[in-house]
Amino acid sequence: MSDIGIGLLSIIVIFIFLFARMPVAYIMIVVGMAGYAIITSIPAALSVGSSTMFSTFTSYSLTVIPLFVWMAYIAYYAGISRRVFDATYKVTGRIPAGLALATIGASTAFGAICGSTTATAATMSTVSLPEMKRYEYNDSLATATVASSGVLGIMIPPSVIFIIYGISTGESIRQLFMAGVVPGIMLMLLFMLVIFVQAWKNPSLAPNGPKVSWNDKFSSILNGSVEVVIIFIAVVGGLFAGLFTETEAGAVGAFSTLLVAVIRKQIDWEGFKNSLTDAIQISAMILFLVAGATIFGRFLAVTGLPTAMANWAVELPLPSVAVLAIILFIYLILGFFIDALALILLTVPIFYPVAVELGFDPVWFGVIIVLVVGMGVITPPVGANVYVVAGIDKDTPVMTIFRGIWPFLGAIIFLLAILMAFPQVALFLPGLI
Incomplete structure (x- = not known):
């Protein structure tokens, strides 16, 4: 299968997982890294995954x-x-x-x-x-x-x-x-x-x-x-x-x-703590989505x-x-x-x-x-x-x-x-x- 064919297949796989109600961030991370490994190599995929996660959260x-x-x-x-x-x-x-x-x-x-x-x-x-x-x-x-x-x-x-x-x-x-x-x-x-x-x-x-x-x-x-x-x-x-x-x-x-x-x-102090807690939870979710999308985007670029x-x-x-x-x-x-x-x-x-x-x-x-x-x-x-x-x-x-x-x-x-x-x-x- 060509690289472009692998890219199209990955999109189909993502939508199958989405309809199965799986978390979007994890889907993009797994599919992106798996596709990257198929086209390049497993060490390259692991390197892209780890560096992207680190760079996103820092x-x-x-x-x-x-x-x-x-x-x-x-x-x-x-x-x-x-x-x-x-x-x-x-x-x-x-x-x-x-x-x-x-x-x-x-x-x-x-x-x-x-x-x-x-x-x-x-x-x-x-x-x-x-x-x-x-x-x-x-x-x-x-x-x-x-x-x-x-x-x-x-x-x-x-x-x-x-x-x-x-x-x-x-x-x-x-x-x-x-x-x-x-x-x-x-x-x-x-x-x-x-x-x-x-x-x-x-x-x-x-x-x-x-x-x-x-x-x-x-x-x-x-x-x-x-x-x-x-x-x-x-x-x-x-x-x-x-x-x-x-x-x-x-x-x-x-x-x-x-x-x-x-x-x-x-x-008050309770409201301040709640604002921090809620902000951390939502921000972590968004950053995981950004990291997953970046990994998947790099895979698509390779295809x-x-x-x-x-x-x-x-x-x-x-x-x-x-x-x-x-x-x-x-x-x-x-x-x-x-x-x-x-x-x-x-x-x-x-x-x-x-x-x-x-x-x-x-x-x-x-x-x-x-x-x-x-x-x-x-x-x-x-x-x-x-x-x-x-x-x-x-x-x-x-x-x-x-x-x-x-x-x-x-x-x-x-x-x-x-x-x-x-x-x-x-x-x-x-x-x-």
């Missing part, structure tokens, strides 16, 4: 991952997410579907200091769902709003998915962050429009909240948003201004979030499969946009079954060279891929965010949540169409640096 550039993850957990245990929701809720609560709109707004703000889709969905589940249930919101609309709002956590910088994409491809994480800002805001507005239209057509889905005085609105905004603005400016503002690198931005983010929480006496696929795609008698549509469709199908982070790590070594060879901007391609991967976290049968919400709200069946997802899915597809037709929507801000 990499300076990868320390940005645990730092941003810890930043998110500090914000969670300090109650920042609840205050952000309270602020947006008091401003929008009286509007039709105001609580749902507040959930989207709060998710956007929390995404600016979080970077994780599941963490955003889990946080908003504990904060906003009880309020929506108290005002007798439709279960499907309420839970689908929370699950979908998690997608904003990976579009608004800092985003763990953008970081992983940047590390995997060598693209500038700063430019990826900037490219996600405008599409992230547009997605927030589209989600709000979807909710408002549903409530306008059927007011019983989302009853109005209580009336709040203007004084209470202003005081809640000051109390709930100032700390988020401070942290966001400290991290993203400093990063965009070139004051520090992406890795240093992670350190600044974690420190500034902890400093704000301590000064305002919002976190020559990515180069062969890029050449094949370029030679197809189809326009570049049609080839891109095929790639996005593959991502969409795979997203039904594979976790977002694992999907990025598994497929980027294959499809990134194809996109570059076809002439697409790699930063723009990163935004497109993150959006498509975001669709996967809310679509059946995997739909990680849906199961997160269902795990917290045990009274609502999973299928009830999935039924409410489709309007939000339509909003994401609409934004994808805009970005494909007008790439400058994503590339305008990165073009300024």
Whole structure:
């Protein structure tokens, strides 16, 4: 069998193991090392495996991952997410579907200091769902709003998915962050429009909240948003201004979030320990995935499969946009079954060279891929965010949540169409640096 044939066979084997529900990181490590041994030698495979594991867990550039993850957990245990929701809720609560709109707004703000889709969905589940249930919101609309709002956590910088994409491809994480800002805001507005239209057509889905005085609105905004603005400016503002690198931005983010929480006496010793414990667990999982994907990527490079696929795609008698549509469709199908982070790590070594060879901007391609991967976290049968919400709200069946997802899915597809037709929507801000 040729080297390319071995590469194709390895991908089939990986998907067989994935459908058997085996851990993704271990699958990529075992298959990658086994394939490398077949093509080269067992000593070479062992050398690649050990050196990759060591370099991944000692990499300076990868320390940005645990730092941003810890930043998110500090914000969670300090109650920042609840205050952000309270602020947006008091401003929008009286509007039709105001609580749902507040959930989207709060998710956007929390995404600016979080970077994780599941963490955003889990946080908003504990904060906003009880309020929506108290005002007798439709279960499907309420839970689908929370699950979908998690997608904003990976579009608004800092985003763990953008970081992983940047590390995997060598693209500038700063430019990826900037490219996600405008599409992230547009997605927030589209989600709000979807909710408002549903409530306008059927007011019983989302009853109005209580009336709040203007004084209470202003005081809640000051109390709930100032700390988020401070942290966001400290991290993203400093990063965009070139004051520090992406890795240093992670350190600044974690420190500034902890400093704000301590000064305002919002976190106790127990919360501090829990934030560290949770951050370590999630970071170890992510780094194992990165190491596994790196080993598998090195094996694929030896087979020559990515180069062969890029050449094949370029030679197809189809326009570049049609080839891109095929790639996005593959991502969409795979997203039904594979976790977002694992999907990025598994497929980027294959499809990134194809996109570059076809002439697409790699930063723009990163935004497109993150959006498509975001669709996967809310679509059946995997739909990680849906199961997160269902795990917290045990009274609502999973299928009830999935039924409410489709309007939000339509909003994401609409934004994808805009970005494909007008790439400058994503590339305008990165073009300024």
